[in-house]
Amino acid sequence: MLLALAALLMAMHVYAPAFLSYRNLINVLVQSSTLGILALGMTVVLITGGIDLSMPANMALSAIIGGMFIQNGGDPAVGCVIMLASATAVGALNGFAIGYLGMIPFVVTLATMSVASGVAAWLSEGLSISKFPESFFDVLLARIGGVPISVLVTILLTIAGTWLLARSIFGRHLYAAGLSPRAARVARVPVQKVTSSAYVFAGAASGIAAILLTARLGAASANMGTDGVVLDIISACVVGGVSIYGGFGRLYNAALGAVIITVISNALNLLGASYFLGLVIKGLVIITFIFLDARGKNK
Amino acid sequence: MMAAPGLVLSNISKRFAGVSALKGVELTAAPGEAMALLGANGAGKSTLMNILGGVIQRDEGVALLDGHPLDLASPRAARAQGIAFVHQELTMLPTLTVAENIMIDHLPTVGGLIDFKALKRRTQDLLTRLGCRFDADTRVGDLGPGDQQMIEVARALSRESRVVIFDEPTSSLTEPEKQRLFGVIQGLKSEGVIVIYITHFLDEVFATCDRVTVMRDGMLVSTGPVSAHTVASLAHEMLGEGSLAGDIPTAVPPADEVILSVAKLTRARVLSDVSFEVRSGEIVGLWGLLGSGRTELLRALVGLDPIDSGSIRLKSSGHLVTVTPSQLSRSTAFVTEDRRGEGIFPGQSVEQNLSLPTLRQLLNRFGLVDRSRERSLADDLIGRLGIKTSGRGQDIATLSGGNQQKIVFGRWLGSQPTVFLLDEPTRGLDVGAKTEILRLAVEIANGGGGVLLVASEPEELMRVCHRYLLMDRGRIVGELGRGATRDDLVARVSNRAVDEVLQ
C-alpha cells in the first residue's frame, strides 16, 4: 500500500508539480486527519463485521450542538466536550440496538444517519454556525514543530489504537467476535458487549472528527456530513485492507488509506476533474479493493 | 503392458510454504476393494485425498484410474471422473434444505427450472437407503453434526462413482448410523466401487476394509491386507516407536463434596426437568442417542442456549451458590462438538487460538497482553498436547483436523476451570492423542474438578467415567454406575431405537 501511495505521489509530481509543495502536502495531511479519524472508528466497527453509516451525520450533528453552545458564549473547551459526548451518545445508541437487541447494523445506522442529519438541519436551520471566539482556534489550529495539531492527534490516535487493538483484551475480543461470533461466545468472549462498544468507539471518533473539522472550517454545518463522506470513509478502510467480512484489519492501514483517498481527491482537484468524476473514480477504487478482499477470502 | 484396473497414486508429493506434507506417497486400490488409510493427526491423509479429490494440486506424482491419467485440476473435474469425496469437515450450506444440499451440483431440472418433485423424490430415496429419519425438506442448519454427516454421505452417493473417499465419516455418528454406513460401504464394494476409508477408530478397519495403507509424517509406512494386522500393530505403525502414550491413570473415587447441582432444568421441546449433581473429582458420562439432549444440556448450562426454567448451583468458597448460566460459564470450560462452526478462529494463529480464554491471566502491569507470556503459554500447550504445527504463528485453518481439535480442547487448560463440559472432545484424534486427552480429563478430575463428558463411543466413556447419566428425548432416564458394561450402555440406546420402530 505504501508502494501505491509512493506511485501516486510520483505521478502527481509529474502531472501537477504544485502538488508536492510543502504547503500542499501539509494541507493534504490536515484534510486526511478528519477522514483518518473517522476511518479509525469505522475500522473498529468493520472488524466486528458491521458497518456504521451514521458517522458523518453524527459528526455534523455533534459539531452543530457543540458549535451552538460556543456561539452562545459557552466555554469552547466545554463545547468540545459536548461534541464528543453527544457523538458518543449516538454511537452508544447504535451499539445498544446492534449489540444487545441484535438489530442489523446497516439498517440501524441508516436510520440513525437519517435522524441525525434531520436534527442537524433542523437545529441549524440549514445555516452554518460560525463566529467562534479566537481562543477556540488558538489551541486547535496551533502547530507543534510545524505540524498541525489535527495531524498530531490523528497520528497519536492511530498509533495508540493500533497498539491497543493488538494487545488489549478488548482488541483480541473484537477480532475474535468479528471472525466467528459463535466460536467467540464459546470461548467466553462477551460478544454483545464487544460489538456494542465498537459503535461507541465509532461515535467517539465522529465526535473528535467534529471538533477538528469545526476548527478547520471555522464553522459547523449540516453539510459536513454529506453522503460522499461515507463513501470516503469506507474507501479509506478497504484501501487499507480492512475486511468488510469482519475479523481482519489494522488501524494504521486504515489511516494510510485515508491519506491515499485524500491524495486522490486532492489530485483530481488539481487536475481539474469534476466532483462527479471523483465519485466515479472512488467508487471504482472501492470495488477493486473489495474484489481483492473477496479473492483473498476464498483462498 | 495391460493397464491394471483400479486406482494408482504414485510418488505424490506436496509442500506448503516450505513444509513438506507429503513425500512420495503411494496408494493403490482395485475395484470392489475398500482401502483403509491410516496415520496420526497431521500425517497427511486429508492432504492426499484432497489431491485425489481435486481440492488442492500436487507438486509431483502420478494419478491413474484404470491406467488412464486422471485430471484433478478442480473438484468438479475429479467429480466428473467418478471421484466422490465425503469430507472430514462438514461442508453444508446451512440455509438450504437437505435435498438442495445433496443435489447442489446436479439439481434435476425441467425446462431450465429446478424440478422440485424429482429433487425431493430422489433425495428421499437416498435418505431411506441411509436410514435417515429426517425429511428432505428440513433446513440443514436445524440438524446436528451427526445428521449433517449423513447428508455428506448422501451427497457423495447421489451420483454414479468409481471411487468414494470417506474422510473420518464416523467421527460424529452413533452406533446405529455407523452400522448403516457400513452396510452402504458393503453395497458400494459389491458394485465394484473403490472405497478409500480414513478413520481413527481402528476396529472399523477390520469391519469394513480389505487392505490398509499406513502413513506417518507424510510418508508411506506400509500397505497390505487387513488380515495381516491387529489393532495394536496398526497403532504401532501409525505412531512409531515408543510414542504410544502410556495408559490412563485410574481416576480416584470422587469426594462427597458436590460442586455442581442442577435442578429441573427445562427448555421447551429440548430439555425437560433435568436434575443431577456432579461431585468434586468426578467424571460423569452423558450417554444417549444423537438428539437425546446431551449436547443441548451442556449448551444450556453455560448459556449458549436459553433455558425456560430450572436452577443451577455451583460450589463457591465452600457453599453451593445459585448461579445463572452466564455466571457458570465463567468458571467452566466448554469444548464444543462443532469444531469448525464454533471452535476455531480461521485466519488467526495457533497462538491466538490457544490464548483467547486465558488472556486475563496474561496481562502485564499496564493491563495489556504480555506477548512473551502469551508465546510461552502457546509453546507450552503445543508441546503438552503434541500439536503438529510449523510454529505457533501458523494459521489454525491450515492445521489438520485432529490438531485443530487439540487446540479447541487445550485452550482451556490454562484457565483452571472448576467444571469441564466436554462434548465429543476426542473427535478426530488419533489413538495416541485420544488417550492423552482422556488422561488430561482424569488429571482435571483428580485435581478436584468436575467433568461432564459426552462421547458417542461407549468405550471412550468407559475408560474414564465414574458414572453414566442416560438421556433420552431431553430427559435423564436413568443412571448406571462405574461397573456398567458396553452392552448395558448400548442396550439402553438400542431399546429406544426399537421403541421408535414399534410406534
Ligand SMILES: Nc1ncnc2c1ncn2[C@@H]1O[C@H](COP(=O)(O)OP(=O)(O)OP(=O)(O)O)[C@@H](O)[C@H]1O
Ligand atoms: N494449507 C496448508 N498450509 C500449511 N500447512 C498445511 C496446509 N494444509 C495442510 N498442512 C499441513 O499438512 C500436514 C498434514 O495435514 P493433513 O490434514 O493431511 O493431516 P491428516 O493426516 O488428515 O490429519 P488428521 O488425522 O488430524 O485429520 C499438517 O501438518 C498440516 O499442518
Ligand SMILES: [Mg+2]
Ligand atoms: Mg484429516
